[in-house]
Amino acid sequence: xxxxxxxxxxxCFILAxxxxxxxxxxxxxNLVGAAGAVLAVIVVFTTEGLDHILPILLAVAAGTAVGAxxxxxxxxxxxxxxxxxxxxxxxxxxxLVALLELASTDDGxxxxxxxxxxxxxSVSFSGSTVTFAKLQELMTGRPVIFPGGxxxxxxxxxxxxGFGIVVYVGDGQGTAxxxxxxxxxxxxxxxxxxxxxxxxxxxVPIVISLLNAFTGLAxxxxxxxxxxxxxxxxxxxxxxxxxxxxRMMAAAMGRPITNILFGAFTARGLAGEAAGGxxxxxRSVGPEDVAILLGYARKVVVVPGYGLxxxxxxxxxxxxxxxxxxxxxxxxYGIHPVAGRMPGHMNVLLAEANVPYDxxxxxxxxxxxxxxxxxxxxxxxxxxxxxxxxxxxxxxxYGMPIIEVGQAGAVVFLKRSMRPxxxxxxxxxxYDPKTMxxxxxxxxxxxxxxxxxxxx
Amino acid sequence: xxxxxxxxxxxxxxxxxxxxxxxxVSTTLHTPLMSGANAIHGVIxxxxxxxxxxxxxxxxxxVALVAxxxxxxxxxxxxxxxxxxxxxxxxxAPARSxxxxxxxxxxxxxxx
Numbered sequence: 326x327x328x329x330x331x332x333x334x335x336x337c338f339i340l341a342x343x344x345x346x347x348x349x350x351x352x353x354x355n356l357v358g359a360a361g362a363v364l365a366v367i368v369v370f371t372t373e374g375l376d377h378i379l380p381i382l383l384a385v386a387a388g389t390a391v392g393a394x395x396x397x398x399x400x401x402x403x404x405x406x407x408x409x410x411x412x413x414x415x416x417x418x419x420x421l422v423a424l425l426e427l428a429s430t431d432d433g434x435x436x437x438x439x440x441x442x443x444x445x446x447s448v449s450f451s452g453s454t455v456t457f458a459k460l461q462e463l464m465t466g467r468p469v470i471f472p473g474g475x476x477x478x479x480x481x482x483x484x485x486x487g488f489g490i491v492v493y494v495g496d497g498q499g500t501a502x503x504x505x506x507x508x509x510x511x512x513x514x515x516x517x518x519x520x521x522x523x524x525x526x527x528x529v530p531i532v533i534s535l536l537n538a539f540t541g542l543a544x545x546x547x548x549x550x551x552x553x554x555x556x557x558x559x560x561x562x563x564x565x566x567x568x569x570x571x572r573m574m575a576a577a578m579g580r581p582i583t584n585i586l587f588g589a590f591t592a593r594g595l596a597g598e599a600a601g602g603x604x605x606x607x608r609s610v611g612p613e614d615v616a617i618l619l620g621y622a623r624k625v626v627v628v629p630g631y632g633l634x635x636x637x638x639x640x641x642x643x644x645x646x647x648x649x650x651x652x653x654x655x656x657x658y659g660i661h662p663v664a665g666r667m668p669g670h671m672n673v674l675l676a677e678a679n680v681p682y683d684x685x686x687x688x689x690x691x692x693x694x695x696x697x698x699x700x701x702x703x704x705x706x707x708x709x710x711x712x713x714x715x716x717x718x719x720x721x722x723y724g725m726p727i728i729e730v731g732q733a734g735a736v737v738f739l740k741r742s743m744r745p746x747x748x749x750x751x752x753x754x755x756y757d758p759k760t761m762x763x764x765x766x767x768x769x770x771x772x773x774x775x776x777x778x779x780x781x
Numbered sequence: 782x783x784x785x786x787x788x789x790x791x792x793x794x795x796x797x798x799x800x801x802x803x804x805x806v807s808t809t810l811h812t813p814l815m816s817g818a819n820a821i822h823g824v825i826x827x828x829x830x831x832x833x834x835x836x837x838x839x840x841x842x843x844v845a846l847v848a849x850x851x852x853x854x855x856x857x858x859x860x861x862x863x864x865x866x867x868x869x870x871x872x873x874a875p876a877r878s879x880x881x882x883x884x885x886x887x888x889x890x891x892x893x
Contacts, residue, residue, distance in 0.1 A: 338821050342802045345817045345863075351810060352867040355817050359860040362824050366856075369827045375834030377842055384833070384846045385826070388853025396861035407862055408816045415822050415855035421848035422828045425841055434785055534815045541818070544825045545795075549788055556828050557788060558795045563822045565799025570806070570815055577808050668811035673866055687808070 330368040331555035337361025338559050342566055365555055401674060402634045405667040406460035409533045412540055413453025419543035419560075420446030420510060426550050427497040427506055436497055438549040440489040443506060444513045446543035449536045451517030456533050459525070468525035468721060478519040485512040520586075525721060528585045530667045531574045535582070538567030577662040584724070610761045612770065615702075615737055616777030618761070619645075622699035624655045626691060628728050629675070631665045632705015632741065636767035639678035642704060645775050646680070652778075657684050659691035659701075659728045661709035692729050701730035703738045705767045711752045720750055736760040739770045813866045820859025826852035 337357050344354015366385070370378070392411075399407050423442035430439045458464045471477075488508040495502030524532045541563025548556025575582040619625055627646065633639060646656045658680065664671045672685060686694075695701065703710055710730045713720040730736050731754055738755065740762060754760055763770050806814055829852045833845035 334824070338824075339798060339802055341817060341821065342799070342814075345810065345814045346803055346806045348807065348810060351813055351817075352864065355813070355820075355860060355863045355867060358817060358821055359864075362821070362826075362856055362860065365824055365827050366830070369830050372831060372834065375831075377833055377836060380842070380846055381830055381833050381849055384849040385830075385853050388850040389857045392854040392856070392858030393861050396858040396865065399862075404862060404866065405812070407858070408812070408819055411823075411855050411858045411862070412819045414851040415819070415825060415859075418825045418829055418848045418852035418855065419822075421844055421851070422825060422832050425832045425836070425845055425848075434789070530812070530815075534811075537815055537819050537822075541822045544822045544828075545792060547825060547828050549792065551828050551831060552784065552788065553828060553831070554788065554791055556824060557792050559821050559824045561792050561795035562799040562802070563818045565796045566803040567815070567818050569800055569803050570811065570818070573803075573806060574808075574811050577811070662808035662811075669809040669813065669866075672809045 327368050327371055328554070330364055331553075334361040334365040334368075334555055335558040337364070338562055342562060401677070402631075402665075403461070405530060405533070405670070406457045408667075409453045409456045409460065409536075412533065412537050413450045413457065416446040416449025416453065416536070416540040416543055418446075419540060419547045420450065420513075422547045423543075423550060424506055424510065426547075427492070427502070430497050430550055432496060435550050436493055438546040439497065440492055440506075440509065442543045442546035442550065443492075443509050444485055444489060444516075445539050445546070447510045447513035448517035448520060449539040449543060451514040452521040452536045452539075453517075453533065455518050455521040456524075456529050456536070459521075459529055466525055466529070469522040474519070474523060478516070481512060481516050481519055485509055485516055488512060524586065530663065531571060531582070531585055534567060534571040534574055535586075538564050538571060541565075541567050574663075574668060577668065607755055608758075608761050610737075610763055612763060612773035613777045614761065615763050615774050616781060618700055618735060618737065619649055619654070619702065619774070620652060620778050620781045622649075622654055624694075624698045625649060625700045625702060626657055626659045626686075626695065626698045626730075626733065628659045628661070628701060628703045628706050628710055628730055629664060629671050630661075630704065630706020630709060631670075632739070632767045634665050634670065634674055634705070636705065636769075638704065638768035638771050639674045639680075641768050641771040641775065643675070643678040643680050645771055645778065646684070648775060648778050652781075657686050657691070657694075659688065659695075659730075660685050661688050661706070661728050664706055664709050688726060688728055692732075695729055695732040698733040699735065701733035701736045703730060703736065704771070705739060705741075707740075707752055708750065710754065711750060712754055713750055713752070716753075722750060730754070731757065734759070738762045739767050740764060741766060813863055816859060816863040816866060820856055820863055823852055823854075823856025823859050826856050828852075 338361050341354045341358025344350040420443050423439045427439050430436050459466050488505045491505040492502050541560045545557050545560025548560055649656050660671050662668050708722055710728050712731055714722045714725045714727045829848035833849055836842040836845050
């Protein structure tokens with residue numbers, strides 16, 4: 326009976342992934358997945374010989390309260406790092422389950438699975454924590470590279486596996502094996518940190534997706550140790566679909582996954598940084614100039630980025646677009662797949678301001694239109710329009726497809742300062758004679774431009 | 782067939798299902814899909830509960846309860862945050878990217 330309920334849950338998870346793949350059914354898919362998970366958690370309490378029910382229920386209640394409140398309350402801009410940390414704690418849970426089961430695990434494949442879960446779960450936990458810190462700007466978002474990085478990473482991984490072998494030889498029992506198991510966890514935590522440090526900028530969401538797949542595999546391995554089919558199916562589903570999703574996300578960035586993970590390990594003499602030495606003149610303008618440029622244009626493309634999200638300027642940008650449309654200007658939005666801090670970030674944000682979907686144009690469709698566009702208005706975006714991605718082979722973002730705003734008749738950047746983008750690379754476009762910069766908070770700047778357009 | 786072999790079979794078959802079930806996904810949905818998959822592996826909670834329920838010593842119980850809390854965070858938080866993302870999509874016209882200039886069969890009027 327219990328196994329039948331697990332089967333129902335597993336089917337729910339498959340339907341959830343299927344539903345989440347299509348815009349029409351995505352929300353329903355997520356709810357089906359949640360229903361499957363709730364069913365599984367209720368059913369597990371019917372297992373014979375389960376003690377400590379009260380403390381377990383209290384722990385579940387505590388986790389539910391914190392998880393639901395945080396997920397509800399957090400700012401939209403902080404959602405990517407929240408996904409990262411939820412993924413990390415899942416990996417940590419899988420590793421802890423494996424650690425506790427180690428002593429009672431059979432030799433052979435189950436023991437290998439337990440050690441695998443220890444390593445991969447721990448890597449996922451610490452790796453996700455570092456991506457959280459990067460996205461939350463608790464540390465630099467740039468790639469962190471040090472000499473011999475790949476060797477240190479490889480060596481540390483080898484040490485983790487070495488301790489794993491000690492555990493295996495000791496059959497997972499006794500003091501020596503237990504100490505080795507703890508060592509596996511600690512060293513694997515370091516491996517996770519080293520794995521993520523060299524990844525920076527817009528590549529961070531991709532590494533989150535990869536760590537998500539890792540956690541899935543760790544869960545599947547823990548399920549194998551426990552002999553629980555539901556954990557095996559759910560974990561493997563996430564592991565497989567997560568790997569595929571990671572590849573799709575990397576493809577949207579136009580480069581192979583290995584390049585993203587290990588590209589920074591080998592990057593030499595960052596071309597973008599070399600140019601950033603001396604202060605060069607830029608054309609800084611006032612809101613009135615921008616208003617005139619926009620108000621008398623025929624076609625305007627707005628390119629939103631993370632700055633829009635930070636300033637919560639989505640409603641103001643829509644107000645400006647409506648105002649321009651009323652003047653007969655054709656306005657559309659050019660959406661880069663990784664604008665903001667996660668794919669689809671801009672779609673979510675602009676949907677919140679009820680921007681009609683037919684105005685949101687994906688990168689591949691907007692680029693051919695830019696040569697016929699009078700003004701490209703870049704609101705808080707930088708890396709996704711940086712021509713260095715096309716022109717400087719040494720740049721960390723080289724190879725990433727960009728929205729080619731340089732093709733438009735004029736470019737207006739709304740920026741807080743001259744600070745380079747998340748990836749920390751100078752943008753040559755800022756110094757182009759046809760580029761104007763309006764400094765200030767995106768929301769305030771847009772409000773000033775709105776007022777100036779009204780006064781035209 | 783031994784039990785271990787049966788579990789291995791399930792593992793391999795589930796891997797193929799995982800690959801097949803995700804086909805073409807628009808970039809817009811990459812993040813919600815990642816987040817939804819993230820919530821699904823929160824089902825490690827089932828494993829954490831089993832381990833906690835069979836804990837023999839206080840030390841084991843404490844570690845297992847930590848695992849229960851972490852797994853619950855992953856599962857509940859994951860599904861809630863995914864729903865919140867998708868809620869945004871639901872409000873306007875259906876989430877999709879149309880070629881420029883094509884009328885959105887009346888949906889956009891509603892969204893405006």
